[in-house]
Amino acid sequence: MRKKPSGRAALLRVSEIFDIPAEAGAGAPRVTITGDRRVHIENHRGLLEYGPETIVAACPGVTVRIRGAGLEISAMSDLELVVTGRIAAAEIVS
């Protein structure tokens, strides 16, 4: 029997059909990397881990892991998160 899609997956599907940005329609995370110095994460759900070498942010459906050196959370609100420092990698962990 075919598995019924979750609410979030359904929203993502609808966003795709109607060509609506997923971060607006389905609350999907949006990760913007500027050079190797700044990562901007929108629609996060909180920090799971932070330190000068790794910052892990929980996002709807995924986890975003930033690795690098001298990492610092330069600004944070309930929706946005800005990480600065020398960025080595940004990973999406489903």
Place this chain on the structure above:
Amino acid sequence: MGAIMDLISGRVRVELRCRYSERAVNICARHHIEFSDLTRTPEGNACLTVSIPGYMKLREVARDTGAFTVGIVLRRGAPFFLWRLRKRYALFLGLALCAVLTGLSTLYVWQIDVTGNETVPTSKILAALRNNGVDIGTCVLDIAESPIANKMLLDVPELSFITLNSNGSRIDVVVREKVLRPELYDPDARVGVFAKKPGIITEITALEGWSLREPGDAVDTGDELISSYVPVGQGYNTHASGEVWARTWYELTLKMPLETAKKEYTGRTKTRTAVILGGKRINLYFMGGNPYTSCDKITTYKRLTLPGGGVLPVTVVRERYEEYESAASAFTREEAEKLLSAHLLESVEREIGDGYVADFDLSSDVSDGVISVTLTAECVEQIGQERAEDGSGQ
């Protein structure tokens, strides 16, 4: 810019002490407490920067949830600086006074800008405005723009339009000048050329009309020199014009005493200062009147200006008194003659305009200590003057 705003609004660096600092940070985010510069201390606590309202909210959240404790690491910004100065009452009184004075100053005219004038000097318009009660330092509320504009049109007849726009403490005066109607040349007007001075004609050039005189003729003031009636053919009338050059004579006399009183300054001086603030004079001295029996008074007005050129409604008045004593002074006859003859020649040259002095003679006489110098000058000048003819001509 952000750093400047942080300094103005104030920021607090706090340390969140708890077992799991990620949890404390997430609680802050969930309670809409915006923060920045999150770092982890060696002890594992979270160190972050929040605004003052954010800090108040953070303390509330910490108390309500009990998940962490808050410790201040650093306070910076204007609110904390002012808080430290809170017992300096004179400072705050001065600030309040300054604010009140700044507010009051906007009720007074600080600057008057005149635009639109090309031939009428700005100083003339400003002087007329001053006569009508608009000057730097005048209360803006006292300026009735429309009646003043009407009076200004009467006071400065060269203007055809004027409007006063009050823009805070600045008055913009926009003017338009009258375009004067040019004097029309009427070729049919019965105008002749008459002698404005007596003399002997040396040259007569009739551009229009008929010459009634010839070179060598002696004429008196008011004699017609070029007639508007031209007796050629049937004869016709025209607007006479032309130039009539003639030899003229002047005899002028100037007198002056050879002995006069001369000022000898004693070297004693006194300076008094006053301030004119918005039209009101404030004397910065106690005793008025002249400090010396005989003295010169030199008054200088200095209007204070800002570096950009803006004029302040403050004028500093300095009155300098220089004491002198009267002493007799005598001119030699040669000195007096030289002085008076120069004045006499200057007077004649001013009188003859484009003409020139062909010859002159000076004579002097001293009587009862008074020297009298007489100049007799022979000049060549233009004596023709256009004027409407009284009669009907020929």
